[in-house]
Amino acid sequence: MKYFLEVYFEPIRHYIHVKGMIHNSVSNKFYLNENFTILNATSKCEKIAFHMNKEQPHPAFDKVSRPIIFDTENNEIEFEYEGTVPEIIADINQIDENIIELSSYSGWYPKPANFEVDFDFELNIKLPKGYEVVSNGKIVDYEHIISVQKETDIALFASNEVERYEYDESNVKCTFLCPSEMIEQLEQRAKDIIQANKIFVETFGNLDMKSGVTEIVSVFRPRGGWGYKRGNVTFLSAELGKKEKQYKYDYHELAHGWWKIANVTTDDWINEGGAEFSAYVAAKHIYGAPYAQKYISNCIEEITKSNDNVSIVDTDYQSQQRYLNHYIKPTIMHINAQKIFGDKRVFDLLKKVFTKYQNTQNATTYDFLSLCDDDMRIYYEKYLFANDWHQLNYTI
Numbered sequence: 001m002k003y004f005l006e007v008y009f010e011p012i013r014h015y016i017h018v019k020g021m022i023h024n025s026v027s028n029k030f031y032l033n034e035n036f037t038i039l040n041a042t043s044k045c046e047k048i049a050f051h052m053n054k055e056q057p058h059p060a061f062d063k064v065s066r067p068i069i070f071d072t073e074n075n076e077i078e079f080e081y082e083g084t085v086p087e088i089i090a091d092i093n094q095i096d097e098n099i100i101e102l103s104s105y106s107g108w109y110p111k112p113a114n115f116e117v118d119f120d121f122e123l124n125i126k127l128p129k130g131y132e133v134v135s136n137g138k139i140v141d142y143e144h145i146i147s148v149q150k151e152t153d154i155a156l157f158a159s160n161e162v163e164r165y166e167y168d169e170s171n172v173k174c175t176f177l178c179p180s181e182m183i184e185q186l187e188q189r190a191k192d193i194i195q196a197n198k199i200f201v202e203t204f205g206n207l208d209m210k211s212g213v214t215e216i217v218s219v220f221r222p223r224g225g226w227g228y229k230r231g232n233v234t235f236l237s238a239e240l241g242k243k244e245k246q247y248k249y250d251y252h253e254l255a256h257g258w259w260k261i262a263n264v265t266t267d268d269w270i271n272e273g274g275a276e277f278s279a280y281v282a283a284k285h286i287y288g289a290p291y292a293q294k295y296i297s298n299c300i301e302e303i304t305k306s307n308d309n310v311s312i313v314d315t316d317y318q319s320q321q322r323y324l325n326h327y328i329k330p331t332i333m334h335i336n337a338q339k340i341f342g343d344k345r346v347f348d349l350l351k352k353v354f355t356k357y358q359n360t361q362n363a364t365t366y367d368f369l370s371l372c373d374d375d376m377r378i379y380y381e382k383y384l385f386a387n388d389w390h391q392l393n394y395t396i
């Protein structure tokens with residue numbers, strides 16, 4: 001599925017106007033902010049009927065969206081709508097005079113009924129002059145045309161109260177949007193990210209240059225509210241950002257430059273476990289052993305208190321246990337393997353897996369196991385297939 005959206009903002013009026021098209025839509029039911037008015041809808045140049053059901057219960061993922069049904073069997077839908085976002089939604093999303101921050105919480109684009117559906121998008125944004133813009137899409141040119149592949153959300157931040165700070169070295173580009181008083185502290189953050197990159201290159205090998213420069217983007221909105229992540233972009237408040245001294249989450253995103261070699265299915269533990277373990281390795285190097293030990297203790301606590309009954313390899317993308325089974329447990333599994341087999345053998349194995357699948361990006365659990373020596377295969381099989389980790393020994 002693909003979205004083409006032409007978005008016009010009038011920040012002072014909190015107003016948004018969108019002309020859009022959905023290609024290869026997955027259904028004729030979408031969710032949109034109840035405050036918006038659909039002006040028209042067509043499919044293959046024919047007018048189609050539509051209605052928004054304002055009485056329907058809220059979908060689980062946000063409080064403001066209501067279902068709209070487009071009366072068509074076709075999978076190409078064109079539409080135009082407008083409306084205002086007068087309040088701050090979910091503590092973060094808003095359209096204000098100086099800050100525009102939109103993502104799934106505000107229902108600002110028609111979202112598929114199934115939140116997990118991924119899509120590509122292209123945005124053409126019109127803003128008053130002087131706004132810096134960031135999205136989880138790629139900014140193709142500075143007139144704000146943005147496209148991206150396989151996302152489950154369209155996140156967009158624009159403000160005339162932030163500055164852009166960029167730091168570029170060793171094929172890593174760090175981009176920050178923040179209030180000007182924060183700029184001083186960003187050089188250290190960028191340098192730490194570049195150092196993590198050096199560790200990853202030394203450990204797993206150079207990235208194939210076809211994948212280009214890795215970019216880490218962080219937005220520090222000049223007000224409060226919580227943080228979230230979409231793709232390689234982190235959206236945080238300046239208050240939170242000022243307090244932050246350790247950047248393991250940035251290292252995790254950076255490590256996906258290497259760890260995107262498996263499908264986002266039950267095999268996603270190879271990606272997420274690889275990225276999280278890599279971030280741990282970098283953080284241990286940069287912040288020292290006490291930091292690493294604390295991280296391990298927190299992970300083990302998570303595992304210990306879980307009601308564990310699904311194995312890592314039986315966990316899929318939509319599972320409630322995804323974070324535990326595809327991030328935390330595989331990381332502990334690799335750290336424990338370091339203890340048993342030594343750092344070098346674990347790093348060599350991961351390098352072999354990365355090197356073999358970096359271009360095809362279709363590594364499976366069985367491929368991973370087939371690259372292990374016998375003793376390591378027995379070890380990894382045990383941890384990957386265990387339904388109950390409480391029976392396992394991983395006192396690190």
Ligand SMILES: [Zn+2]
Pocket residue numbers: 252256271272275
């Ligand atoms: Zn990740």
